[in-house]
Amino acid sequence: QRWYEVTLTGMESHAGPTPMARRRDALLGAARIVHLVNKVGLDHAPLACSTVGMLNVYPNSRNVIPGSVFLTIDFRHPDDGVLAEMDREMRAGVDRIVTGIGLGLEIEQISYFKPVHFEDSCVAAVRSGAEDCGYTMREIVSGAGHDACYVAKVAPTAMIFVPCIDGISHNEIEDAKPEWITAGGEVLLRAILDKAGSAG
Helix, strand or coil: CEEEEEEEECCCEECCCCCHHHCCCHHHHHHHHHHHHHHHHHHCCCCCEEECCCEEEECCCCCEECCEEEEEEEEECCCHHHHHHHHHHHHHHHHHHHHHHCCEEEEEEEEECCCCCCCHHHHHHHHHHHHHHCCCCCCCCCCCCCHHHHHCCCCCCCCCCCCCHHHCCCCCCCCCCHHHHHHHHHHHHHHHHHHHHHHC
16 A cells, blocks of 8 residues: 655636646646546556545645646555555656646645455365355455554454445445344354464
8 A cells, every 4th residue: 555645836826817827736736646546547457456545735725727736646556566656657657747838837746555365274274164154155356454563464364255235335324134143243253263263
């Protein structure tokens, strides 16, 4: 996971008397960067995620060409090499955008978390637990920064996911049927017993 903060600086001027060809519109640059960030994610599908989640426009007036924009970028991928390539593509694209419009640029990577791969025997215990219970299952990559990512630094770790209606999670409308949660609990119990037996 890589997080960036980006500030674009153009020149605020009146929307009426400023000819289009003479504008240094920071929001236009930001819009093109939003599109770029989305494209970088799509180009590295299906496991990449790319998001511009925050956009602050100054002076934020209906009849003033924006003079500066602050925005954030969030890149995620389970392969560190692909994540680095996403970084390179984004930076090259941003440079082209700001040069073309004549904008100033400040870009800072404020956070980096390398991909976390869970311990093989723990993953195998979860897989075996699901099979023993007769449940269908699949291995997935989660792009969220779960507490388990930090636990994995000090102890063998794996995760169990249960279905949610329409696949929605990390949202107040997240909804899982009680029997799905029960199934997750059963798999967890089997995995714990498996690991306890192998420890003895």
